[in-house]
Amino acid sequence: MNSGRVVAVGPGSHDREGKIIPVSxxxxxxxxxxxxxxxxxxxxxxxxxxxRDDDILGTLHH
Incomplete structure (x- = not known):
């Protein structure tokens, strides 16, 4: 299983109307x-x- 720690995130992506979809x-x-x-x-x-946010399979909670 591949896992990693998030060190930085971007603002998110834009939908068709130009609104920002926040990062999960x-x-x-x-x-x-x-x-x-x-x-x-x-x-x-x-x-x-x-x-990309869509590529991340899930978040691990300890």
Missing amino acids: VKEGDTVLLPEYGGTEVKLGEKEYHLY
């Missing part, structure tokens, strides 16, 4: 991620994986 996760959440997908980004020595 928040910073600090632990989420289930698909085996494939996402975009790998390296900033300095750290690697991050970017996922």
Whole structure:
């Protein structure tokens, strides 16, 4: 199972009328991620994986 911690979120996406659809996760959440997908980004020595809100499979609660 792939999981990760959310370190940042964007403002959300826009619907057909231009209204913002908020993101379903928040910073600090632990989420289930698909085996494939996402975009790998390296900033300095750290690697991050970017996922669209629709790609996140769920949120884990402890």
